[in-house]
Amino acid sequence: MNFGEYVKLYIPKITDAIKNIYNKKLNEVENSFLKDYYSELKDYFLAGGKRIRPLLCIATYNAFIEGGDDKIVFPSVGVEFLHNASLIHDDIIDKDDFRRGKPAFHYRFRQYHAKYDLKKMQAGDFGTNIGIIGGDSAFFFGLEAFLFNEFEQELNLNAIQYYEQAFKEISNGVLIEVDMVNQKDLKIQDYIEMISLKTGALLEKSILIGANYAMVDEKYKSLLSTYGVNLGIIFQIIDDLLGTFGDEKITGKPTDGDIREGKKSCLLITALNKLSEEDKKQLIQLIENPNISENDVNEVKILFQKADAANICRDLAKFYYNEAKKSLEQLKEVINDSEFEFFDNLLNFVIERKF
Amino acid sequence: MNFGEYVKLYIPKITDAIKNIYNKKLNEVENSFLKDYYSELKDYFLAGGKRIRPLLCIATYNAFIEGGDDKIVFPSVGVEFLHNASLIHDDIIDKDDFRRGKPAFHYRFRQYHAKYDLKKMQAGDFGTNIGIIGGDSAFFFGLEAFLFNEFEQELNLNAIQYYEQAFKEISNGVLIEVDMVNQKDLKIQDYIEMISLKTGALLEKSILIGANYAMVDEKYKSLLSTYGVNLGIIFQIIDDLLGTFGDEKITGKPTDGDIREGKKSCLLITALNKLSEEDKKQLIQLIENPNISENDVNEVKILFQKADAANICRDLAKFYYNEAKKSLEQLKEVINDSEFEFFDNLLNFVIERKF
Numbered sequence: 001m002n003f004g005e006y007v008k009l010y011i012p013k014i015t016d017a018i019k020n021i022y023n024k025k026l027n028e029v030e031n032s033f034l035k036d037y038y039s040e041l042k043d044y045f046l047a048g049g050k051r052i053r054p055l056l057c058i059a060t061y062n063a064f065i066e067g068g069d070d071k072i073v074f075p076s077v078g079v080e081f082l083h084n085a086s087l088i089h090d091d092i093i094d095k096d097d098f099r100r101g102k103p104a105f106h107y108r109f110r111q112y113h114a115k116y117d118l119k120k121m122q123a124g125d126f127g128t129n130i131g132i133i134g135g136d137s138a139f140f141f142g143l144e145a146f147l148f149n150e151f152e153q154e155l156n157l158n159a160i161q162y163y164e165q166a167f168k169e170i171s172n173g174v175l176i177e178v179d180m181v182n183q184k185d186l187k188i189q190d191y192i193e194m195i196s197l198k199t200g201a202l203l204e205k206s207i208l209i210g211a212n213y214a215m216v217d218e219k220y221k222s223l224l225s226t227y228g229v230n231l232g233i234i235f236q237i238i239d240d241l242l243g244t245f246g247d248e249k250i251t252g253k254p255t256d257g258d259i260r261e262g263k264k265s266c267l268l269i270t271a272l273n274k275l276s277e278e279d280k281k282q283l284i285q286l287i288e289n290p291n292i293s294e295n296d297v298n299e300v301k302i303l304f305q306k307a308d309a310a311n312i313c314r315d316l317a318k319f320y321y322n323e324a325k326k327s328l329e330q331l332k333e334v335i336n337d338s339e340f341e342f343f344d345n346l347l348n349f350v351i352e353r354k355f
Numbered sequence: 356m357n358f359g360e361y362v363k364l365y366i367p368k369i370t371d372a373i374k375n376i377y378n379k380k381l382n383e384v385e386n387s388f389l390k391d392y393y394s395e396l397k398d399y400f401l402a403g404g405k406r407i408r409p410l411l412c413i414a415t416y417n418a419f420i421e422g423g424d425d426k427i428v429f430p431s432v433g434v435e436f437l438h439n440a441s442l443i444h445d446d447i448i449d450k451d452d453f454r455r456g457k458p459a460f461h462y463r464f465r466q467y468h469a470k471y472d473l474k475k476m477q478a479g480d481f482g483t484n485i486g487i488i489g490g491d492s493a494f495f496f497g498l499e500a501f502l503f504n505e506f507e508q509e510l511n512l513n514a515i516q517y518y519e520q521a522f523k524e525i526s527n528g529v530l531i532e533v534d535m536v537n538q539k540d541l542k543i544q545d546y547i548e549m550i551s552l553k554t555g556a557l558l559e560k561s562i563l564i565g566a567n568y569a570m571v572d573e574k575y576k577s578l579l580s581t582y583g584v585n586l587g588i589i590f591q592i593i594d595d596l597l598g599t600f601g602d603e604k605i606t607g608k609p610t611d612g613d614i615r616e617g618k619k620s621c622l623l624i625t626a627l628n629k630l631s632e633e634d635k636k637q638l639i640q641l642i643e644n645p646n647i648s649e650n651d652v653n654e655v656k657i658l659f660q661k662a663d664a665a666n667i668c669r670d671l672a673k674f675y676y677n678e679a680k681k682s683l684e685q686l687k688e689v690i691n692d693s694e695f696e697f698f699d700n701l702l703n704f705v706i707e708r709k710f
Binding site for chain 1: 380485488492496515516529
């Protein structure tokens, strides 16, 4: 099956599994505010997202099980809960009021605040507070995917261990990124480590959870890990490229955002390492200015070009692509053709994407 | 063993188990900011707290196992992680910068911010952001207590199910409390439901997790539940009483805090239900005033006295005490004497406490 066929077949099943978890919560509560709260969470989860993580989990399981088996669908949504829970908290941290073109979870409750006659709490605080709890809820609900399914207890405990490890790695990645603003001499390897944790770890764990349920032999796990982590690395490098040199009409994102927020992107770190001392000094000055002008943003782009940063980053993505491809080729003999096609399509999509 | 002896014997063991979980994290990371982050979390966990929840888990286990067994200590700390994780997020939500006389977790990182040259992030935001992630980390690390211990997998999965349920009930309690500010005609039963969830649920689950590991017969679980939930209810009612009519020199807390923040305390809800329409109207006006004066606070206290609120609340606590006591007496035949004494002491302590 190619990637598109996989999406078409499994997204409705994944959506149903997510709905089931929330409908259970909704049935349990009577209080009207709790009903609104769980409805908003459910709605937020159903509002969008490509479901790449559950798809990876399902495809890995099916890759090793002849004919596949839909009982993997329910546990596969655990990683989607972890992902969305992180997004809910990230949006508070980054003060992003919109996600996928729709209101962020905390922003929904900033608006909800109007229903209250709250003299002692501002709308902004109210949204943030419910948002913090909302992310927490989603982290916990993800556990249900591993608690209530048809697999053996040992496999479920392994999956929960991966779930915990995935969170730890994601948070380590986020914290290293926070700390990066304080680092003057970043190497590209620091960046790769950071995105491996922040984005690669959960893609890898989605795959390993699928492999766990399919009881895949240990010897294939490191190949699967390489594929998963590298998929995340490639995704982030391309994200950085599109964030500055993408086509706004296609990406839907302005190409000055990363530069304005001074993001330690692949482009910036590459440029800082390649430019002359003088150019580097100028670049730092431009980036650190809190009132960066449109002209300054263009100056930064010119310095990126001078360092040939876009090409260097693209080559870097290509390097991780080749590594992932090599791992996938080694798995070819032992996995089903249908899922080989899925993994191969996804890898190509991630490096070629324009949005 | 009386409560004091229990504390003396088990607190050092509980502390060691918490340290072990954090030392493992600290050994895994090299990045200096991550080392600081995990050190602060560890330090926050070790800075205080009465460890009531792990003690309840341990005592319940020992109550049913002849001679007890220290292998319960490690899984018992899971509930302490859940408790502290909630406190970290609560302190952000309530904007409390101190906890147990020491800096709240987010406040530690507000101070840490001075180490950075962060032009694009304020100290307050930095503290909040690291605080959100800190609470998340603690929620996840609690899982390790159930993943890496000497008990059977089935018992560990049950414990994780209790862990998830405890969070869901706590958060439902917190959300119902948030919604209460919008409710005009609160009944005391609404308040009891709220504190049963917010405080009772985790005490109950601490006990049920201990019972789970001791493989206690189902028929005793509802007695154990009653004891645990009621312990939480009594604790909160007394907390509300001390928050307004306590001795500041003993409690260490000002007796105007609850009134100033307009907390829907047991006293306030009782008074609103008992007072005449006229007095009720005055009380609402006083409470809703964002610039409440010292004189207004005293007016509120006079209205509480007029409604005989303190005595009514004390009687309410006594009612739940008697229920818990009855359950405990029914358990007396099947549990060890040593732990009966612990449970009995704790129940008396919670209702008689002055701080």
